[in-house]
Amino acid sequence: xxxxxxxxxxxQVSPPPPKPFTLVQHNCLGSWDVFLSLFGSFTQLALPPSIxxxxxxxxxxxxxxxxxxxxxxxxxxxxxxxxxxxxxxxxSFLESVSLLPRFFDRGDVMAxxxxxxxxxxxxxxxxxxxxxxxxxxxxxxxxxSVPPDIIFPTSLxxxxxxxxxxxxxxxxxxxxxxxxxEIATSTPYFDRATDLGFSLLNTPGVFTRFSMSLIGRPGxxxxxxxxxxxxxxxxxxxxPLPPTGSDHIPILLRFEAPLFRAPPPTPNWALTDWPALDSxxxxxxxxxxxxxxxxxxxxxxxxxxxxxxxxxxxxxxP
Numbered sequence: 001x002x003x004x005x006x007x008x009x010x011x012q013v014s015p016p017p018p019k020p021f022t023l024v025q026h027n028c029l030g031s032w033d034v035f036l037s038l039f040g041s042f043t044q045l046a047l048p049p050s051i052x053x054x055x056x057x058x059x060x061x062x063x064x065x066x067x068x069x070x071x072x073x074x075x076x077x078x079x080x081x082x083x084x085x086x087x088x089x090x091x092s093f094l095e096s097v098s099l100l101p102r103f104f105d106r107g108d109v110m111a112x113x114x115x116x117x118x119x120x121x122x123x124x125x126x127x128x129x130x131x132x133x134x135x136x137x138x139x140x141x142x143x144x145s146v147p148p149d150i151i152f153p154t155s156l157x158x159x160x161x162x163x164x165x166x167x168x169x170x171x172x173x174x175x176x177x178x179x180x181x182e183i184a185t186s187t188p189y190f191d192r193a194t195d196l197g198f199s200l201l202n203t204p205g206v207f208t209r210f211s212m213s214l215i216g217r218p219g220x221x222x223x224x225x226x227x228x229x230x231x232x233x234x235x236x237x238x239x240p241l242p243p244t245g246s247d248h249i250p251i252l253l254r255f256e257a258p259l260f261r262a263p264p265p266t267p268n269w270a271l272t273d274w275p276a277l278d279s280x281x282x283x284x285x286x287x288x289x290x291x292x293x294x295x296x297x298x299x300x301x302x303x304x305x306x307x308x309x310x311x312x313x314x315x316x317x318p
Contacts, residue, residue: 020235020254020255020256021050021120021121021128021254021255021256022045022047022049022050022051022252022253022254022255023049023050023051023052023053023130023160023162023252023253023255024038024042024049024051024052024053024241024250024251024252024253025052025053025054025055025132025162025163025222025224025250025251025253026038026052026053026054026055026222026244026246026248026249026250026251027054027055027056027134027164027209027222027246027248028054028055028056028057028058028244028246029056029245029246029247029248030056030057030058030059031058031245031246032058032065033245034058034244034245034246035054035057035058035065035067036065037244037245038052038241038244038250039052039067039070039088041241041242041244041250042241044240044241044242045240045241045252048069048090049090049252050089050090050093051087051088051089051090051093051112051130052070052087052088052089053085053086053087053130053132053162053163054085054086054087054088054132055084055085055132055133055134055163055164055222056084056134056164057074057083057084057085057086059077059082059083062077062082063077064083064086067088069090069091069092070088070089070090070091071088071089071091071094072086072087072088072089073086073087073088073089073099073101073110073112074086074087074110075103075104075106075107075109075110076103077107078107081106081107082107083107084107084108084134084136085107085108085109085110085132085133085134085163086110086132087101087110087112087130087132089112096116096118097114097115097116098114098115098116099112099113099114099115100112100113100115101113104150108133108134108135108136108145108146109131109132109133109134109135109146109150109151109163110131110132111129111130111131111132111153112129112130112132113127113128113129114127114128114129114130115127115128120158120233120255121158121233121255121256121257122257125158125229125233127157127158128157128158128159128160128230129153129155129157129158129159129160130159130160130161130162131150131151131153131159131160131161131162131163132162132163133146133150133151133161133162133163133164133165134146134163134164135151135163135164135165135166135167136166137166141181141185142181142184142185143185144165144166144167144185144189146163146165148188148189148191148192148193149192151163151165151189151192152189152192152193152196152198152225154196155227155229157229158226158227158229158230158233159226159227159229159230160224160225160226160227160230160253161198161224161225161227162222162223162224162225162253163222163223164221164222164248165189165221165222165223166221167182167185167186167189167221167223168182168185168186168219168220168221169182169183169186169187169189169190171190171200171204172200172202172204172220172223173204173205173207173219173220174204174205175205176217176219176220193225196227197227197228198225198226198227198228199225199226199227199228199231199234200223200224200225201224201225201226201234201237201253202220202222202223202224202237203237204220205220206220206239207219207220207249208220208221208222208223208239208248208249208251209221209222209247209248209249210247210249211247212247221248222248222249222251224237224251224253230255233255233256233257234253234254234255235254235255235256236252236253236254237251237252237253238251238252238254239251239252240252
């Protein structure tokens with residue numbers, strides 16, 4: 001008997017690969033307009049996200065807005081404490097999983113425990129946990145409302161933790177000039193993540209919040225981390241959606257099994273036209289900013305690096 005034939009005859013049919021899991025995270029600033037703009041932009045995606053994780057969602061009389069084809073889960077509203085985080089789960093995804101929301105007797109953090117017998121990223125990954133936090137300024141300048149041990153739990157299942165953590169750290173924003181209190185505030189969180197093996201999913205240096213004023217410096221406040229059991233399945237961290245009116249950008253996370261993931265294209269450096277590139281670099285000039293918009297210190301060096309990278313791409317075939 002051939003091993004690729006079932007005992008009753010006929011060809012053996014392999015199970016289909018697990019579908020990619022996508023999630024969008026966004027800070028809505030408590031605005032209904034931002035909320036509607038975000039959910040309206042999902043038409044630009046090939047498929048709606050499986051889950052939307054919101055920070056500072058709009059709340060009216062203790063209730064969150066609804067949106068077609070999504071079911072909302074949030075901490076219960078109590079006197080003087082409104083939900084500061086929420087999950088919106090797409091209906092077709094909700095039909096394929098068992099879901100248990102977990103609360104922490106507070107409105108600024110919650111978790112979802114997910115289960116499916118078919119597996120999320122491979123047949124053996126049947127459980128998955130997501131922690132959603134909106135950590136704001138605490139009782140002092142060096143503290144935040146949600147402590148590190150809640151944001152980064154000890155877990156034996158694949159765990160994703162994300163949110164607007166309102167901290168600045170060199171790992172996420174390597175070009176920033178940091179103040180001592182910023183390092184003092186963020187270090188306990190990143191130390192906790194490192195101790196438990198959590199990986200930062202953000203692309204370092206890509207800003208997630210832009211100040212409404214022209215002189216304010218952008219920052220990296222919206223963070224996402226994956227525990228060691230989940231990290232191999234991350235395939236994308238990006239910002240493909242348009243602005244929503246918030247000072248934060250919507251972020252898309254995609255997870256899928258590495259065996260079914262197409263390898264990303266890479267430049268073939270052996271075919272680079274170096275003489276043409278050298279000539280182009282010598283004649284490249286960087287225009288200074290307009291006098292009416294003074295150049296901020298954190299912008300120094302970014303324009304030449306961008307121009308050089310663009311020239312490298314033009315002279316290097318894939």
